[in-house]
Amino acid sequence: MSGEGAGIAVLGAGSWGTALAILLARNGHEIRLWGHEPEPAAALQRDRENRHFLPGIPFPEGLTSSSDLAWCITDAEEILVVVPSHAFGSVMQQISTIAPNPASLSWATKGLEPESLRLLHEVARARFPDTDLAVVSGPTFALEVAKGMPTAITVASSNLQHATRMAGYLRNDTFRAYTSDDLVGVQIGGAAKNVMAIAAGMSDGLNFGANARAALITRGLAEITRLGLALGGQHDTFMGLAGLGDLVLTCTDNLSRNRRMGLALAEGLSIEEARERIGQEVEGLAAARDFRRKAETLNVDMPITEQVYRIIYEGVDPASAVKALLSREQKPEVG
Numbered sequence: 001m002s003g004e005g006a007g008i009a010v011l012g013a014g015s016w017g018t019a020l021a022i023l024l025a026r027n028g029h030e031i032r033l034w035g036h037e038p039e040p041a042a043a044l045q046r047d048r049e050n051r052h053f054l055p056g057i058p059f060p061e062g063l064t065s066s067s068d069l070a071w072c073i074t075d076a077e078e079i080l081v082v083v084p085s086h087a088f089g090s091v092m093q094q095i096s097t098i099a100p101n102p103a104s105l106s107w108a109t110k111g112l113e114p115e116s117l118r119l120l121h122e123v124a125r126a127r128f129p130d131t132d133l134a135v136v137s138g139p140t141f142a143l144e145v146a147k148g149m150p151t152a153i154t155v156a157s158s159n160l161q162h163a164t165r166m167a168g169y170l171r172n173d174t175f176r177a178y179t180s181d182d183l184v185g186v187q188i189g190g191a192a193k194n195v196m197a198i199a200a201g202m203s204d205g206l207n208f209g210a211n212a213r214a215a216l217i218t219r220g221l222a223e224i225t226r227l228g229l230a231l232g233g234q235h236d237t238f239m240g241l242a243g244l245g246d247l248v249l250t251c252t253d254n255l256s257r258n259r260r261m262g263l264a265l266a267e268g269l270s271i272e273e274a275r276e277r278i279g280q281e282v283e284g285l286a287a288a289r290d291f292r293r294k295a296e297t298l299n300v301d302m303p304i305t306e307q308v309y310r311i312i313y314e315g316v317d318p319a320s321a322v323k324a325l326l327s328r329e330q331k332p333e334v335g
């Protein structure tokens, strides 16, 4: 790749991958946006917009889309992975067959690896022991970023130079990027809040009111923090953009697919009907299953996650789940 800006491969041409590709191309970088299916990737290139996920937002110059992974990642200064969490491991494997030792790799995916329950930096590290790794996370609806609306985000890496470089690629007059060295906390905040957004959507859909929503957000933050600390995350991270920020965003605004899943379930739709209506990835469904198991193995109490799991996977009705939460034994709020 050549040109004044950096050459960046963005892997994953859904709503968030496309929005980040647009942002980075607007910032003057040469972007190769990889979509895994040939025809949709060719359509992006032909239409110069993503009509399916972000209609009406034109691609800037410098953004090229392709389904040729080798072409996208060869010579890239940064590989930014933005596929759903269930596809993360397979994309790591595909990258490794082309580039066994990339210099720099980051992701904006929010979730755990299914089955293994590994955090995504563990998945990437196992495949690429010598590569600089970073995660991009925070309160960021794709549509608002693509429209250039004011946004702030966190980039975490154990190599601060990498986080700083990545934040520099992303930042502009309407997009502020902070750096962090807490890879674990930033990932847990971004992934676990998807479960709380489903809970908040259900609560609002059942007209449980503003008190219930505020309680879910606050107690949701408490359980996310408990898990994050048990995994080695830093307390302050959970009070920041990738923790509280993303939690508030997705629990309170209907742009959140996870919140809309909760609203749809409260309406009485089945998971499949709700998925079809939303038509995009709803990470909180897998996250409820995976974080419940993760919490169990670490002996961490995550009562809201437990109830969301029971609603989704055991058919418990949402009203009974709330009752179960409210009738838990009395305990101090903190500690």
Ligand SMILES: NC(=O)C1=CN([C@@H]2O[C@H](COP(=O)(O)OP(=O)(O)OC[C@H]3O[C@@H](n4cnc5c(N)ncnc54)[C@H](OP(=O)(O)O)[C@@H]3O)[C@@H](O)[C@H]2O)C=CC1
Residues within 6 Å of the ligand: 012, 013, 014, 015, 016, 017, 035, 036, 037, 040, 053, 082, 083, 084, 085, 087, 090, 091, 108, 109, 110, 111, 140, 141, 142, 143, 279, 280, 281, 283
């Ligand atoms: N949208 C948002 O506002 C934000 C999303 N995120 C996170 O970004 C990640 C991606 O989600 P998002 O873009 O929103 O999801 P979308 O549903 O908008 O798009 C998902 C994309 O991933 C593609 N995909 C599915 N399976 C594979 C695979 N095996 N290999 C490669 N690509 C695949 C889909 O292709 P196809 O259509 O062909 O199935 C589609 O292009 C998630 O972890 C999400 O939590 C984070 C912050 C904001």
Ligand SMILES: O=C(CO)COP(=O)(O)O
Residues within 6 Å of the ligand: 110, 138, 139, 140, 141, 194, 197, 246, 249, 250, 255, 256, 257, 258, 259, 281, 282, 283
């Ligand atoms: O992670 C997101 C915003 O930060 C997107 O949330 P949803 O997946 O719920 O739409």
